[in-house]
Amino acid sequence: MPLVFVLVFVGVFVIIALPIIATGSARKARQVQASLDSALATDTPSSRDQILNLRKDSALSSIPWLNTKLLRIQLAPYLHNLLSQANVKWSAGRLMVVSVACFIIPGYAVYAYFGNALIGLGVGVACGFMPFGWIIFMRNRRFDKFQEGLPEALDLMVNALRAGHSLIASMGLVAREAADPVGGEFRICFEEQNYGLEMKTAMDNLLVRIPLQDLKITATAIMIQKETGGNLAEVLDKTSHVIRDRFRLKRQVQVHTAQGRMTGWILSMLPVVLGFLLYLVNPQMMSILWHKDIGIKLIWTAAGMTVFGGLVIRHIVNLDM
DSSP: OHHHHHHHHHHHIIIIIHHHHHHHHHHHHHHHHHHHHHHHHSOOHHHHHHHHHHHHOOOSOSSHHHHHHHHHSTHHHHHHHHHHHHTOOOOHHHHHHHHHHHHHHHHHHHHHHHOOHHHHHHHHHHHHTHHHHHHHHHHHHHHHHHHHHHHHHHHHHHHHHHTTOOHHHHHHHHHHHSOTTHHHHHHHHHHHHHTTOOHHHHHHHHHHHSOOHHHHHHHHHHHHHHHHOOOHHHHHHHHHHHHHHHHHHHHHHHHHTHHHHHHHHHHHHHHHHHHHHHHHHOHHHHTHHHHSHHHHHHHHHHHHHHHHHHHHHHHHHOOOO
16 A cells, blocks of 8 residues: 555656656746847846856756745755855755655654654654755865865965965966865855956855855955055965964864763763663563653653753863864
């Protein structure tokens, strides 16, 4: 019987949903083509702005009606920025659809197995946040890689400036020679300046894409030197030394707090692992927890205390640098 429902759902989706999506995509393509033709027909400031808007437009979802809904939600721009920072080729709509699927499927499976709606809801919520956790993990890993490569990029700019190149030319050298993500982000900043944006605007856009403290120090040093003058090569050289010292100090702090962070992970995962092992040994004894009201209350109390304890330990071992 479940197989029949699945086949019916797939058949209805193929017959109804896919033609709607294809029709919406074709209609949008025709609208974009018509806008380009009308914009290129006359060379006016309004037409140039129209071309710029078409180039900068990025859909939040490939499904037209879902894209319209996401544009009305204030959360959608944040998700789009988060995906861009993580360099994940997803749309905000796809992320939300995957999260909803991760919420429904495991939650319903747990509810069907244990027969308890609260446990199914808890598992569904935890699984629903897993795609966001993966995106944040990819974002933090990319930021760490950028932070490691930033001092070498600054050294490259310093050598180029001392050789007689301009600031924009030195940024172009970093864009060509540095590895991603440093090279890719500086390439975007370099191209924005070539397209006519001011240095301050291009640097602000770079800080929006990579909101790191080390990059803020670099951008501030560049903008102050641009307004007041001075030896930019020496300023960037000293900035590179400061970033390396901050990075070295941060690594030392991570080494000294490794025991506390490991303690937090062990204390947070121990109740879950121990409960699963006890269920494998004696299922009847552990099933009392979700078959009786007092057991359900104990589960929610234990989960809340575990999360609170993990957050406290995380607050203790995390130091702002």
